[in-house]
Amino acid sequence: MSNPSSANQQPIPAPVNTLPADQAIVGSRTIFMGTGAPTAFIEVRDSKQQQSYGEGYVNKNARWVFSAKSVMLPGNYQIQTRQTLNNETSAWSAPRSFTVVVPMKIEAPEIAQPQEGEQTDASPVFSGKAYQNGGAVDLFDMNANQLLVSASVLPDGSWRTQALQPLPVGEHRISALHRVAGDVSDWALLRTFSVRVSK
Structure with a gap:
C-alpha cells in the first residue's frame, strides 16, 4: 500500500534564474543568481548540460548566488539550471542566453575589503579598486538583492566606504557595480564574509 503523503508529493520545481538577465552583455567572470528551494544544491550548465559554469547552495531566504567558477571566453552562451534537494533533482530550467564581451x-570593480572568509564587526569597511576614472561603485547585499552602500571612485581608481547601518550577525555575500556617465559594469566577483558576535 502506497504512502498517501509520498503519492501526493509534487516533484521539485526547477530553480529560477535572475542573473545574467536574458540577452545581457556580461564580463568573463559574471555572477549567476536566482531563487530556489532553501538548502538545495544548484548547478548552472550549458544548454547541453555538459559544461559546468558554477554551483552552490540556496540560502534560507530562497536565494542563490555565485560567481562563474572560471574565466569565460568571449562569445554567446545559453545556460540552464537545476536544483537537488533531499536526493531529488529538478528538471532543467528554461534556457537563458547572454553574451560575454x-x-x-x-x-567590473574589485573588492579588496573585507577579504574572502573574513570575520568583521557590524560596521565593516568596504574598499577596492575601479578600472575606469570617475563615477561610483555600488555595493549590493546579494542575500537580500538590495543596495548596501555607494562609494565615489577617487582619481587613483580606489574607492572606500563603510556600512551605513550595522549589519546583522552571520554570513554576508556582496558584489559591486561601477557606474560611470550612464554606463554600468558587470558584477564584481562575489565576496563572502561574516559579522561576528560583539563582545
Missing part, C-alpha cells in the same frame, strides 16, 4: 566598456 572582453573587455567591457566599464570593467
